[in-house]
Amino acid sequence: MVASSSSVPDGAAMSGGSPAERPAILPGRGGFFGAFSDRVWRSQGFLLLLLLAPPVLWLGIIYLGSLFALLLQSFFSIDEFTGLIQYHFTLSTYGELFRPTNLDIIVRTVLMASSVTLASAILAFPVAYFAARYARGKWKALFYIGVMLPLWSSYLVKVYAWKLILAKEGILTWLFAKLHLTWLLDGWLSLPIIGGYSLSVSYTGTFLVFLYVWLPFMILPIQAALERVPGSYLEASSDLGAQPWQTFRHILFPLALPGIAAGSIFTFSLTLGDYIIPQIVGSSRLFIGQAVYTQQGTAGNIPLAAAFAVVPIIIMGFYLWMAKRMGAFNAL
Amino acid sequence: MRSDRNTRAPVSLKIAAAGGLLFMHLPILLIFAYAFTTEEKSYQWPLPGLTLKWFAVTWNRPDVWQALGLSVRVAIVSTLIAVVLGTLCAGAISRSKFFGRETISLLVILPIALPGIITGIALRSAFNLADIPYSFWTIVLGHATFCVVVVYNNAVARFRRTSGSLVEASMDLGADAFQTFRHVILPNIATALLAGGMLAFALSFDEVIVTTFTAGQQSTLPIWMLEELVRPHQRPVTNVVALVVVMVTVLPILGAYYLTRDGDQIAGHGK
Numbered sequence: 001m002v003a004s005s006s007s008v009p010d011g012a013a014m015s016g017g018s019p020a021e022r023p024a025i026l027p028g029r030g031g032f033f034g035a036f037s038d039r040v041w042r043s044q045g046f047l048l049l050l051l052l053a054p055p056v057l058w059l060g061i062i063y064l065g066s067l068f069a070l071l072l073q074s075f076f077s078i079d080e081f082t083g084l085i086q087y088h089f090t091l092s093t094y095g096e097l098f099r100p101t102n103l104d105i106i107v108r109t110v111l112m113a114s115s116v117t118l119a120s121a122i123l124a125f126p127v128a129y130f131a132a133r134y135a136r137g138k139w140k141a142l143f144y145i146g147v148m149l150p151l152w153s154s155y156l157v158k159v160y161a162w163k164l165i166l167a168k169e170g171i172l173t174w175l176f177a178k179l180h181l182t183w184l185l186d187g188w189l190s191l192p193i194i195g196g197y198s199l200s201v202s203y204t205g206t207f208l209v210f211l212y213v214w215l216p217f218m219i220l221p222i223q224a225a226l227e228r229v230p231g232s233y234l235e236a237s238s239d240l241g242a243q244p245w246q247t248f249r250h251i252l253f254p255l256a257l258p259g260i261a262a263g264s265i266f267t268f269s270l271t272l273g274d275y276i277i278p279q280i281v282g283s284s285r286l287f288i289g290q291a292v293y294t295q296q297g298t299a300g301n302i303p304l305a306a307a308f309a310v311v312p313i314i315i316m317g318f319y320l321w322m323a324k325r326m327g328a329f330n331a332l
Numbered sequence: 333m334r335s336d337r338n339t340r341a342p343v344s345l346k347i348a349a350a351g352g353l354l355f356m357h358l359p360i361l362l363i364f365a366y367a368f369t370t371e372e373k374s375y376q377w378p379l380p381g382l383t384l385k386w387f388a389v390t391w392n393r394p395d396v397w398q399a400l401g402l403s404v405r406v407a408i409v410s411t412l413i414a415v416v417l418g419t420l421c422a423g424a425i426s427r428s429k430f431f432g433r434e435t436i437s438l439l440v441i442l443p444i445a446l447p448g449i450i451t452g453i454a455l456r457s458a459f460n461l462a463d464i465p466y467s468f469w470t471i472v473l474g475h476a477t478f479c480v481v482v483v484y485n486n487a488v489a490r491f492r493r494t495s496g497s498l499v500e501a502s503m504d505l506g507a508d509a510f511q512t513f514r515h516v517i518l519p520n521i522a523t524a525l526l527a528g529g530m531l532a533f534a535l536s537f538d539e540v541i542v543t544t545f546t547a548g549q550q551s552t553l554p555i556w557m558l559e560e561l562v563r564p565h566q567r568p569v570t571n572v573v574a575l576v577v578v579m580v581t582v583l584p585i586l587g588a589y590y591l592t593r594d595g596d597q598i599a600g601h602g603k
Contacts, residue, residue, distance in 0.1 A: 129345065
């Protein structure tokens with residue numbers, strides 16, 4: 001460490017007096033920076049204030065302020081004739097959410113979010129389990145990067161890749177044809193709700209893309225939970241005569257549940273709020289995110305868009321509360 | 333019973349795990365193939381032929397360059413803001429216990445925990461109420477807000493591993509606050525900040541949901557791509573742009589991984 005010039009007078013003061021006169025506490029550092037340093041060092045509260053003020057002001061004003069503005073707008077309404085926003089308090093905008101068409105949108109989105117969450121938990125479990133229990137050294141690193149890369153790589157590119165895959169003339173149709181399974185694909189597409197003209201305009205397609213895009217968010221927390229399960233538990237279970245599925249049902253699954261709950265918070269919340277995936281791959285029936293987007297954009301009904309946006313916040317609040325009540329966070 | 337180290341995975345588990353990894357990677361690899369296709373009008377597979385000409389076509393497209401330029405500028409400025417704010421916040425949270433500590437860490441995580449569309453519409457309605465016109469800075473405001481958490485996560489993990497007595501020693505030995513920061517704290521946290529900054533850059537460079545609400549008429553590269561996705565009319569150029577976007581985001585991620593791989597990874601992402 002290079003001694004600062006401000007410490008020189010301190011040294012002189014120290015050597016000047018007799019041992020009896022020497023103060024127990026070093027004299028302050030000289031100069032503006034020195035005084036500032038002493039202030040920071042002596043009073044932790046002052047340092048804390050300095051550290052916290054910029055980020056808290058930024059997030060508090062820009063983020064919380066905006067959320068508050070959103071909440072405020074949802075209590076306004078729109079004049080049906082002029083299309084102008086009326087700036088006085090009303091609950092009628094929230095009332096509109098309960099119209100059958102809007103209620104449909106909410107139910108559809110929640111169903112989609114639930115099925116995506118369930119499927120991603122099923123797909124994620126083996127990957128997470130293998131990475132946590134069996135992968136060592138290089139394989140561990142490979143699995144880690146193998147999950148991190150898709151997690152972080154471009155969201156739009158991932159969606160785009162699936163547009164290529166699901167297109168009528170795309171690789172999936174070709175693959176089914178090569179395997180002589182075209183009848184299976186056609187049969188699936190002719191099913192009432194989940195089918196459609198091609199996979200890229202059906203709920204099945206939307207579901208697949210959601211599953212693909214959010215899967216890594218499920219793997220990481222499950223893996224973290226499974227890393228903490230001692231191998232001896234599983235050995236004890238099988239020594240005591242449990243079949244593998246019994247070990248899974250009574251040991252592994254309960255211990256992985258906090259991880260699954262944490263992952264499901266991501267998959268559920270992200271599906272609830274997404275408006276791009278159902279717009280690019282899917283039927284023309286709306287999801288909550290799309291409803292927000294069209295209401296504030298083409299329809300110009302910002303109060304209704306704001307009210308729609310409050311729905312995922314409430315659902316997520318309820319979801320988090322349930323997860324907490326079930327003790328899902330205790331192990332995290 | 334065999335010991336933990338010698339146990340081998342059942343074949344079915346190996347297949348399921350490998351299948352999961354393939355499911356996550358094959359679609360992205362497909363993008364690489366499509367960038368070379370000769371087909372212009374559809375997403376036909378198998379590819380009718382291979383060509384390099386779309387790279388040249390894309391190179392000469394001013395709109396792509398403009399969008400790329402805006403994206404890079406937004407990402408750089410947002411990353412810088414996020415690094416400063418995230419480090420300050422991490423320093424405060426990891427060094428002391430105080431009233432409201434949990435609230436502040438929740439506040440940092442909230443922008444990424446709530447769906448992006450909520451952040452987006454919240455910002456838009458705030459801009460509307462305050463009569464702020466859309467500009468470069470409205471995009472940056474949104475991006476910096478949700479990038480803070482990435483830097484924060486990395487910095488908190490590193491601060492936890494850095495001993496506070498180093499700082500005390502430095503101050504006791506006569507260094508002032510700035511010298512302590514410059515010579516003691518910064519060398520300790522530099523790689524974590526670099527890693528957090530790279531991830532923040534990747535996050536900002538790629539963001540589209542919040543950006544659609546805060547950009548107005550401006551076009552970042554993801555917005556350019558989104559328009560192509562909704563109404564495809566230049567598929568080959570889009571394929572090449574997608575390839576470039578993958579490369580631009582993958583490199584910072586791998587870089588961040590190498591910078592933090594000794595121990596931080598669990599603390600940073602394991603929840």
